[in-house]
Amino acid sequence: MDAFKPTCIAASLAACLAGTPVLAQVIDETPRLAVMSAFDPEWAVLQDGVQDAETHAINGSPFVTGKLEGQDVVLVLSGVSMVNAAMNTQIALDRFRVEGIIFSGIAGGVDPELTIGDVVIPEQWGEYLDAIMARETADGFSIPPWMSSNFEPMGMRHVRNQTVLREGLDEPETRFWFPVDEDLLETAREVATDLSLEKCASEGDCLSKAPRIVVGGNGVSGAAFVDNADLREWAFDTFDASVLDMESAAVAHVAWANNVPFIAFRSLSDLAGGGEGENEMSTFMGLAARNSAEVMRSFLAALK
Template identity: 75%
Template sequence: MRALVTALLLAPVPLAAQVIDDTPRIAVMSAFAPEWNVLQQGIEKAETHTINGNDFIAGTLEGKDVLLVLSGVSMVNAAMNTQIALDRFTVDRIVFSGIAGGVDPAYDIGDVIVPARWGEYLDAIMARETADGFEIPPWMSSAYPNLGMRFVRNQTVLREGLSEPESRFWFPVDPDMLGTAQEVAARVVLPDCAEDGSCLEATPEIVVGGNGVSGAAFVDNAELRTWALEAFEARVLDMESAAVAHVAYANDVPFIAFRSLSDLAGGGEGANEMETFMDLAATNSATVMRAFLAALD
């Protein structure tokens, strides 16, 4: 017994995460390699820090001190790496740049959408099927139309200053940064052709405002796309932004996301378009994001 107690006393005690860099920085995030590679173009004074096998690159971009963060694909990866960035660096704003699926038929591939708020639309109650249709337990509720057995539920959020957990679906982006994005959208012109010669039918536009939704699924389904439009008035859907918005909200850090449409999430006439226009969409999103960074105070 004495040997066991001695061993426990001598065992290393995990320390709280140490802040690596105390320079206030804008976290500039993307989900996966094609987006990440575009973001690294032009970064200066780069210094790479590896945490849990993931690289975090501190440097300057468009004259601003930034921290490039590869979130990884999916809600869990995005939330985890956002919180790591906030815990280990001095982050005062978060900007996400990447590709996404288009939901609103008013917009097309190559367009850059900058929603005013984000919701986690695939966090769900799987309802019981009865003779009268699908029914959720009586002590639960859903504020949005269901898709078959799937009913959407709110998130329970804790943050500094709340006396009890808050229930919410939408996570707003920062209004000041959204205003800057609106100013930038009026003067940035985006290309309509990829490097391989594939061209869009129309010159891409930049759309600021409206709703975006995120969930743990790659969507290539016309029925789900229609549901996302009708239930949430979503313009765009992806697999990370709402998770980052959730973490930013819980930490009281301003957030905004720029998402360029690489495909129509199952709304196109043929096969999914992402592989054809992924690079063009990633470049368009990064182009708008860089102009936004340059315009920030």
Template identity: 60%
Template structure:
């Protein structure tokens, strides 16, 4: 899976034996990728689009694992553009409540609580997810990447070389790295704001943020399907010294995410 066309273009080389199907306006293409049978498709940008297309794929194809490749905004100040982050946990940081003003702060209704520091009026609160073996909603905030898939990602992380210049010869100032583990968060907005970026890092201990991964992770959890996401930083979510650099480094980031995903698929046993 990828969210939008520039991300999936990086995965087309070597994708063979393609057969395409259209379901509810979404194109799903089956074929061979790094010696494995796959179905490849675009989720669409945003949590809702990603959740809908993931469930659509699970309902119509025999899906053994869900693997996401794409770009993201960097949150951890130790990371740089071009780095690839393979988060172990994904949460929805903008799902919750807008609390009412109370003196110099904001107060949640008495029946609500949050495990995280608020961002002004906004408090992150999970609202639960149902699945077949649960009698009532599971109110977890974090949805985990599959441990076995993370282990494969860790194994290959030392063997791959990432790009540090794009096709227009715009180059990074630091060689990109692959980072496996830690937290990632997703929400329904594109972030280019240093204050929100700092909040996400300090409150959620997040390395990266995007607009799809946590939604896909929740659908994977509800369907008991292993999940992992490879997200390469195209920008710093408002933390850079100048203007947002996504347009400059989007193709490089998408390529780096695809390099790691390609190596990961090739390393799978079946």
């Protein structure tokens, strides 16, 4: 029970020392949209234009309240990785009155029809690298007989579904896909028809054609930065994925568990190992972050 002691405050010291968990206190009562990004280059773009900004440091991470495109928001720096994203999403839900979650950031392109700079707004997300590492036998890789996988494996890696619970369920549910909110997705479709996106990075490198916005399809997330053509091809063939990243499915999972609407805007900074030369992220990361944020801001402005 000592794990609770560092969080003790005077008003609840007795309960804390007795081993009773101290509930997180809500910072303010304003209903807000949580607008998230993963790391500093995205975070800097996200904060541009926020009015009445006030920073709250929670567990070492910044949470910025204010107004963005007329909406009351709390900006959340998720951190890179599935664990960081899940942790900071739940912190935001516990400490603020969050009515919806919106993620904006960069991603690796999986669909060969997409190119760098494109913004993709998937309709569902899956945790594709959560896996069963199979035993090698004379007949190939085999998982234990009491386990199962719904997808084509990649070598010893067999994809594992999630067993999840939330309020209203009498027993755990097994699922791979976590859907985004249908109403939010419809607003994104309406916004996408009227926008044009940048094709040149700040350093002067330009794409051969203007990026486009693609609404719908699948996104996948996992605890690995991907710069591998074979894994990229497997992700496309197996999950019909458009993009992959390291956070969105974790946020979608937490949002689903809390019954909170979720949507993610992801712009391609690289092709996840599918390009002809070196990984493109360092060249086009800024352009992709700006394009994703531009679509997200237009989306915010269009929300009723």
